[in-house]
Amino acid sequence: MKNICFFMFLLCAVTFAQNKNQNNNGTTIDNPIKQTPLKIGDEFSVNIKTPHPYNSIGKRGVLFEKEFYSKNSSYIKLYFENFNLLPGDYVEIFDPSTGDSIIYGERGKVIDENKTMISDFWSKVIFNEKVIVRLHTNGQLSNNYGFDIKKVAYGYSEERINKIISQNEELNKAICEGDEKEPIECYNGTEMYEKGKSVCRLLIGGSSLCTGWLLGCEGNLMTNNHCIGSSSEAANTDFIFNYQYQNCNGTNPANSDVVASSSSFIKTNSTLDYTLVKLPVNPTAQYGYLSLSSVAPVVGDRIYIVGHPGGRRKEITVNTNIGGTADGYAQVNIVNTNGIRYYADTEGGSSGSPVLKYNSNLVVAIHNTGGCPNGSYGRSDKLIESIGTSMPNCGIDDSGNGGGEPTCSDGIQNGSETGIDCGGPVCEPCQTSCNENQVELSITFDNYPQETSWDLVNGTGLIVASGSYSTSNADGSTIAKTLCLPDDCYTFTMRDSYGDGICCAYGNGSYSLTGPEGVIKTGGAFSTSEATEFCLGQVACVDVSLDLKFDNYPEETSWEIKDDTGAIVTSGGTYGNQADGSLLTIEECLPIGCYSLTVKDSYGDGMCCAYGDGLYTLVNTATGATLASGGAFSRSDTNRFCVGSEVTNTLLNNNLENLTEATYLNTYPNPINNILYIRTNINKTFNYCVYNLKGQNIKKGVISNNAIDLSNLNNGAYILKIGNDDKQIIKKIIKVN
Known part of the structure; x- marks a missing residue:
């Protein structure tokens, strides 16, 4: 098959030792040693520091700024040490070409679902040749340390990687005669394609890459021990999913997804050459997962391998020119004490790839060797024995079809379940009648x-x-x-x-x-x-969320919500203890009915825009619908809204009856995965800003093709502001994977 030669990174190099063994036909073969990750970028030592303490004079605004640039580099990562900021202050790593930012605050980088933070860490990767680092402060005196930047990593260009490959004969030893690897998209519509969704690229530390895959339905991931061998490496790895083409001919790259830039170290074994980690988010609903076979593979089992050989977009090996079945499919050629070997083509970068049995779509080994025959030091039965009680749910003999497999216990209807946690071939039968x-x-x-x-x-x-x-x-x-x-x-x-x-x-x-x-x-x-x-059904009350992004005078702001009788049902303010420009979220639960929200400013200049870019927005938490919003008013701004009926999807204000022009500006879906879409009949350009819940502007730009790409945002809640001279909306959005 034609080998697709476009790629961004070379993941792993291959080294070999020439020991002798015999295959099932009695032919003498080479027995290679395991792969080791290859440096695909340069890591430079630097000594860049903030003052210590960093804000002893109480300065407000950008206290520190530094540009990092290397022409034609494919990515940039920074290594921080001693990271310690006052709550509310933050570091922004800004990509000037896209406007995207990565934010770190307080003690540094969050590495797990428990919000554990580390102060010495590699930053999340930015795929560009230039970044700008800025330290933003809110003006409070601080005895906190600040941070040191000790290293910067620049990724090699495509041309340099091509040169490395052409000069390294060892990199071709995992291709057995003709190269039979193909883009995964060539198998779209098959179970092999669905299983391949769970395979991702790993950028480890500043300059090493391998392949990994989701094991079980809880967000765990497997790779080689020689790829991730310590908790520090686990906490400093980028996990990049959907790095593949959308056409079989190797064109039209898909949007890749950096699901996480850290993980928790669970278990490792150098003999079997595996490591099990857990991601801080669980992406299995979107990308599915794989499961280990409890039955040991045997010679003649048909197999396939999915990975990122040579750093290219995701490829699959189904066929082989040598040692295959009568139909030319790859198969198990040798079974030894702990592993297996095969003539399925791999390449530097395939380290950590799953080897799957075709008939069951279960993983029978974790790939780690080249040399033709290529192979694995870890068979599935040996991996199960070693992982033991650390095995995640759905990790053994679960051969469902990709994302959302049946779990029977997670409160979600998924896989073959015919109801929530019931029905299908795996779970207990569902009740014959629905009581809800x-x-x-x-x-x-x-x-x-x-x-x-x-x-x-x-x-x-x-x-x-x-x-x-x-x-x-x-x-x-x-x-x-x-x-x-x-x-x-x-x-x-x-x-x-x-x-x-x-x-x-x-x-x-x-x-x-x-x-x-x-x-x-x-x-x-x-x-x-x-x-x-x-x-x-009937909801006793409806959850709403009022977000107040203050101007420079929070002490002037107050609000109240009245019911249809004019009685005040809840209120708040003023907010003299809030920082200028900060964001405050107030959660309330209102009985079904109609109300009016009044936001007041005691000085008479509203919340925007003479003294800061303040705003407010009231959101129906259940549906994501914006009920009221504003910011530019004088002494007060009143909006009428209803909850618990179809009216919740419409923003009602106090002069609604005077509107004759049916202009609209809406967004969907909410929650979102990666792309937020805009629906409007206003034929003008719109700008957008995204704020985190600290009120920090983390993304902005001009809307193109009625869509906003938010794939770089971490999971969580954000405030989105969209508008032009004719129309404006402010709403809370939720990012999920």
Whole structure:
């Protein structure tokens, strides 16, 4: 097969020792030693420091700024030591070409789901040749240390990597005669493709890369011990998913996703050459996971390998020119004490790749050697024995089909479950009757079922049900799904990966969602996705969130919410103890009904824009709908809104009845994965700003093609401001993976 030669990084080099062994045919073969990661960037020692303490005079604004630049470098990473800032102050690593920023505060880098922080760390990778580091302070006197920058790493250019490969004969020893590796996209629509979603690229420290894969359904990841061998390396690795092409001919790169830049070290074994870590987020709902086979592989088992050989976008080895089956498929050629060997093509960078049995789609070994035959020091049965009680859920003999496998215990309907944690071949049977709210989903596919997927998110942002499909679903066929859901508010999103919906260019696809009160939504003609918000049952009260981003005079701001009788049901302010420009979030639960929110400024100049860029926004937490927003007023600003009815999706203000022009500006979906879409009939340019909950502006720009790429944001809640001279919205968004 033609080898696709575009790549950004070379992941691993290969070294070999020539010992002799015999294969199943009695032929003498070489027995190579394991791979070691290859340096694919230069790490330079520097000695850049803030003053210690860094703000003993109480200066406000940008206290420190430093540019790092290396022409044609493919990425930049920085190594910090002794990181210690006053709460509210932060370091911004800014990419001037994209406007993206990475933020670190307080004691440095968060490395796990418990929000553990480390003060000595490599920063998250930025794929550019220049970054600017700035220290922002809020003006408070500080005895905190500040930080030291001790190293900077610059990634090699594509041209330099090409030169390294051409001059290193060892790198070709894992290609067995002809090169049979192919872009993973060539197998889209197969189970092998679905399993390959869980495979990712690892950028370890400042300059080493390998391959890794999700083991089990809890966010754990496997790679080689020679890739990640310590807790420090685990805490300083970037985990890059979806690094692949969207076409089989090796064109149209997909948007890669740096899911995490740290992990927790769980277990390792140098003999079997594996390490198990856990990511601070669980991406299995999006990328699926793999599971180990408890049955040891045998000679003749058909296999395939998914990884990032040669640093290229994700590739798969299914076929082989030598030592394969009668049909030319790769197979197990040798089984030894702890591992296996095979003639499936790999390459420097394949270290840590999963070796999967074709018939079960279970992992039978973790790849770590080249030399033809290539091989593994760790068979699946030996890995299971070694991992022991550290094995994550779904980590053994779970051969489901990708993301959202059945767990029977996580409160989410996934995989083959026919209800939440029940039904299907794995879980206990579901109750025959639904004691909550029964919702029926029907989908009729177009001619490309493999492009169709959906998810259902509850009021807390948790995906409680989802589905994705493949070529095993016949064109034009119909599937039905019954969901039993508790009282709550939900967002249902239909998706099409190609971007042409399920009707009507290539078939007459459609979908319908029906609840206890009748039809919730029908559709089919959309582009990439279509989101619908709805509520089920009776909710005693509806959660709302009031976000106040203060101007330079928080002591002037107050607010109150009144019901329809004019009675004040809740209020707050003023806020003399809040920092200028800070963001305060107030959570309330309002009974179903209609209300008015009044925000006041005692001086009479509002919250914006003479003395700071202040604003307020009131959001229905369950649906994500903006109920009220503003900032530019005089002494007070009153907005009328309702919760618990269809009106929650409309921003009502005190002169609504005077509006005659039906202009609109909306965003969807919420929560989001990577892309936020804009729906409007206003034919003008819009600008946007994204703030974190500390009120820090972390991203801004001009909206292009009615979409904002937020893939670089960490999971969490943010404030989004969009507007121009005609229209403006301010709303809370939730980023999830």
